[in-house]
Amino acid sequence: xxxxxxxxxxxxERIGIGWLITSCxxxxxxxxxxxxxxxxxxxxxxxxxxxxxxxxxxxxRGEWExxxxxxEQYRPLVLVMTAEATFERAMQxxxxxxxxxxxxxxxxxxxxxxxxxxxxxRNDGKMVGCxxxxxVGGVDPVSYLELFFPKQKSxxxxxxxxxxxxxxxxxxxxxxxxxxxxxxxxxxxxxxxDAIVGIFSVEDSDPLPHLQQVGKRLLRDWEATFDDPLxxxxxxxxxxxxxxxxTYIDASQALHIRFFKGYRQVSxxxxxxxxxxxxxxxxxxxxxxxxxxxxDGNKEELKQWMYRQFFYKEEPYPEPGLLxxxxxxxxxxxxxxxxAHGLDHGKVEExxxxxxxxxxxxxxxxxxxxxxxxxxxxxxxxxxxxxEEARVDLIELAIRYIEGRYTDPDLRLEDVARHVDRSPAYFxxxxxxxxxxxxxxxxxxxxxxxxxxxxxxTSLSVQEVAMRTGFxxxxxxxxxxxxxxxxxxxxxxxxxxx
Numbered sequence: 190x191x192x193x194x195x196x197x198x199x200x201x202e203r204i205g206i207g208w209l210i211t212s213c214x215x216x217x218x219x220x221x222x223x224x225x226x227x228x229x230x231x232x233x234x235x236x237x238x239x240x241x242x243x244x245x246x247x248x249x250r251g252e253w254e255x256x257x258x259x260x261e262q263y264r265p266l267v268l269v270m271t272a273e274a275t276f277e278r279a280m281q282x283x284x285x286x287x288x289x290x291x292x293x294x295x296x297x298x299x300x301x302x303x304x305x306x307x308x309x310x311r312n313d314g315k316m317v318g319c320x321x322x323x324x325v326g327g328v329d330p331v332s333y334l335e336l337f338f339p340k341q342k343s344x345x346x347x348x349x350x351x352x353x354x355x356x357x358x359x360x361x362x363x364x365x366x367x368x369x370x371x372x373x374x375x376x377x378x379x380x381x382x383d384a385i386v387g388i389f390s391v392e393d394s395d396p397l398p399h400l401q402q403v404g405k406r407l408l409r410d411w412e413a414t415f416d417d418p419l420x421x422x423x424x425x426x427x428x429x430x431x432x433x434x435x436t437y438i439d440a441s442q443a444l445h446i447r448f449f450k451g452y453r454q455v456s457x458x459x460x461x462x463x464x465x466x467x468x469x470x471x472x473x474x475x476x477x478x479x480x481x482x483x484x485d486g487n488k489e490e491l492k493q494w495m496y497r498q499f500f501y502k503e504e505p506y507p508e509p510g511l512l513x514x515x516x517x518x519x520x521x522x523x524x525x526x527x528x529a530h531g532l533d534h535g536k537v538e539e540x541x542x543x544x545x546x547x548x549x550x551x552x553x554x555x556x557x558x559x560x561x562x563x564x565x566x567x568x569x570x571x572x573x574x575x576x577e578e579a580r581v582d583l584i585e586l587a588i589r590y591i592e593g594r595y596t597d598p599d600l601r602l603e604d605v606a607r608h609v610d611r612s613p614a615y616f617x618x619x620x621x622x623x624x625x626x627x628x629x630x631x632x633x634x635x636x637x638x639x640x641x642x643x644x645x646x647t648s649l650s651v652q653e654v655a656m657r658t659g660f661x662x663x664x665x666x667x668x669x670x671x672x673x674x675x676x677x678x679x680x681x682x683x684x685x686x687x
Contacts, residue, residue, distance in 0.1 A: 191239035191311035192219040226252045241265040275382040292361040335433045350387030351422040404455035418452030448509045469514035479522040486569045595635045637673040
């Protein structure tokens, strides 16, 4: 009977696997346990177990080469376990010639089934397939090694399923779902850090229609239980000369279709994706258009431009990387707009960097477009508010200037406009809009207010009051005074005497 070494830092894992071996009567002659790499090395040298069930995460940097030498020397059948669904862990399993890679936590049924098969392999002296290595349609062994490294050309294609969640941390849950799913012909499942690969056997000359139905049913059943957005690619190449590695590379390109379609989709792909090549940079005329649209603050025009450029509804699609570059080219124009209005600091600057990261890393194009548009809208609003505040400040500055000089009979609209660095026409329009009166009315109001004070509080003559309030002609002063107050300067003074 074969023996097995269960190497895991977690005592519960060691005890649990040992209990499964005993309770399910899996015929291992001896089950050893190790909690450290030192114990693994000691057990390998002393007992030479036939099967090694090893937690990859327990291997230290200085222990890796020793472990590989031991595996090469004693040639146990290796199963590796990890809590990290990463490419690095998969490569470590390949280096150990691992027959299976488990993502923790695994179901007891999967553990029982795999360990039973391993035991039978050792008893029979055969190397038949299991979950991470097997035969598709009775030919060509399939494992991580074939997936990641080129091999001789194949005489038959490999139909693939690629499943990807938006939250890759949930892939262990997706793997358990796929392992338990009632496929008519279960695929070999190879979990990776960014997706789960399923490899089907080939019976039909064109398996894609069947795979499309499988994908639709799979997506429907997943969404009936889970909320996590799932994207599926069903890939089959008409080229029979591609090995599994090339097929996987081509199928992986099809995963990027979600950039345009989003998640909760099944993409059925025949052969490799032919992306359309585009110029990723804005032309000089496009740069000018963006500058004009930003300074005009026309949100609807900006939105329609973005929709025309980036909302693709059918193939062939542009290469996603080139679109990201084009979006950063647009963001460069937005950056110029920010700097022109002094908005490259504080929360606006933080928002700019968030949008930049969204352009680089967001998996969905329409999300990038929406985030960029919302940021641009907020910039336009900030600039508009900034201009409004500047206009208010400009009028206040002008009024203070007039209040200090209204006694000057030569004070003119042009003088005040020059003081606030605006054209006379623009300033006159802005003053009327903000104050509801013209420059001349504002000036006369200030002069009349001061004239009333002088007439009531001093004994200055009407002529002297006129001179002190900016009127050269006393008669004209009296006329304007009566228009504003309803009485003459003399009558107002006489009322004081009464």
